[in-house]
Amino acid sequence: MASIKLDKLRKQFKEVLAVEGLNLDIEDGMFVAFLGPSGCGKTTTMNMIAGLEQPTSGDLYFDGKRMNDVPAGKRGVGFVFQNYAIFTHMTVYENVGFGLKVRGCPEVEMKREVGKIAELLELTPMLDWNAGKLSINDMQKVALGRSMITNPGIFLLDEPFSNLDASFRAYMRGELKRIQREIKQTMIYVTHDQVEAMSMADRIAVMYCGQLYQWGSPDDVYNRPVNAFVARFIGSPNMNFIECAYEVENGQGFLQQRKGGLRVPVDAKRRRLLEDRTGPNNLILGIRPEHMKVYQQPEPNALWQGTAYALEPLGPLTIAHTEVGGDRVQVKASGGYRTRPGDPQWVALDLEYIHIFDGETKLVIR
């Protein structure tokens, strides 16, 4: 177990700035997800923590001890690679025991330790098999077991489930949470899949273009995104964005849609924020599909009238694509909701859950 501190960590590859001045405090025993699209610097950050890459500048501490100059194998870090990097010419037993073997661990102790890990991961019947002939799912487990055996204080997983089939992925998500609870190690999990990050992590680091955009609990990044990028990246389907401006009429403040002139009233608190700010009156209204409702008849609380555009029936729910005043929005409707393209629709917004972003900086106004 160990805490991790990144202090202005920076990595530059020739012309590309992969990671830009990253500061992060990860507490002991935390389950952290690095979330972001490919090329956002999450894997590079992970490699720097592991010691596979040297930071261009900045410092790295484990439990307050500076780690920059400690070689990769001596940091007490377990690493699971995206393609598992199984030693295909060895048996499962030799793979799992490799970390002990290179430390000169006696055979008897190695047998016992490998046995324990195999029990935990349900690998016992396969110990004598050639690791190169395993299924992808079992390779994943061997890769996990191999890095667990030396009992590292920190565990790094680089998109470990991206090659698995969907049902096994869901199963392994649960397994990994259970394992993390049992071994209580600090785990960092790199993923571009927000569902994985939301469902497993205690804390999420949302990264983009080498920068840390937001660091918070799953609840934070979902309900209180700091900017339009985080807001759009978290949640499925994506948050709807509508360009608008702040207007006041008859003492009532509201956001007016740029394209179609539709209006959304704003409460006193948001109004104060909007009136206090300077700069161009260029705003983005963000609202999640689950915070809207769609009707086929006029409803008293349905502010907007629009036209049905397309429908995605997903079984338990239906995504209704609707055109309102020239902007296209996605709304979550009940599983049985059906409509034809071109039909009139009425859309209600839960005003509690609207987000307002600055149109220039894309930062949230809160």
Place this chain on the structure above:
Amino acid sequence: MAASTPITTKATPGSANRRLRWIDMNNTRTFATTLTLPAQLVLLLIMIFPLLAVVYISMTSWSPTQGGDWTQAYKFWDWGRNYVEVFTDPFFWQALGRTFLIVGIAVPLEFLLGLGLAFLFLEDFRGKRIFYALMLIPMMIVPAVAGYMFWMMFQSNGPINAVISAIIGQPFTLAWLSSEAPATVAVIIAEVWQWTPLMFLIMASGLVGLPEDQMRAATMLGASGWQKFRYLMLPMLKPIIIIALVIRGMEAVKIFDSIFLMTAGGPARATESLSIYMYKVAFQQVRWSFAAAAAMTVLVIMTIIASYALRPLQAPQREAQAAMRQAAETGAAGSD
């Protein structure tokens, strides 16, 4: 070749069907045989025929000086007395032992040097590409020219003795090529110089092809450089290493050019390799049938050694073949 049944030819149009009736296109084995037939005939002519001719001559006491060409050799048929002579000729066995000594020292040296250099070339350094090209030059030099070069260098007043003299600070005038052990050393040095590049080339391509993530995984698990080499690289390179050693070993057994130019097998017989021995028997003593028997004996010995050396490679190969057969069968079944 089995004639096609109506069922197997249902896909081809009528006229073509009749013309190609004798080739069963749906039978993979027959189809493959048909396609490779010309190549097999050429192979038969250039490989099997000379081999059979050598076997034939080796069973006679024919020699071109006795009149009549080789087709008449059956007139001198003597039921393999040559083989008895080969087996009882001490010079043959000495040449064999000497050749194995040269190969046994030169080839492992070439391998170790080649592997070491390949490791150096894994790192990036200035002028790497130029050095890479320079490294390969010895291999591209005609062996006879290389032999001549080393003949000059190993003269008692040649550059090698000059360098040694400069290093030890007193005149060094060893007559390398006319002293027994030094002549063998000189031959081995020439061989190593010329063929280390081939080993380097093979090992460098093998190292580049190693899966990087497995190396990184081993690093993360705390393996040292040596442990990574011992437990990962070596086992993964094993097939390449075996093939490289076998190819080089078989080639080196034939060593001739450099020895012929440097020492012509001398002093006395000190560097007489199998090829030099056979050359002398055939072209100086004009004992063609005896030379043929010696050649056949060497061929049999080399075949036995090579098949043992390649044995570690055959298990995975058989597995791969079985897998391919299975895949072909399921594929054929799927398309029906």
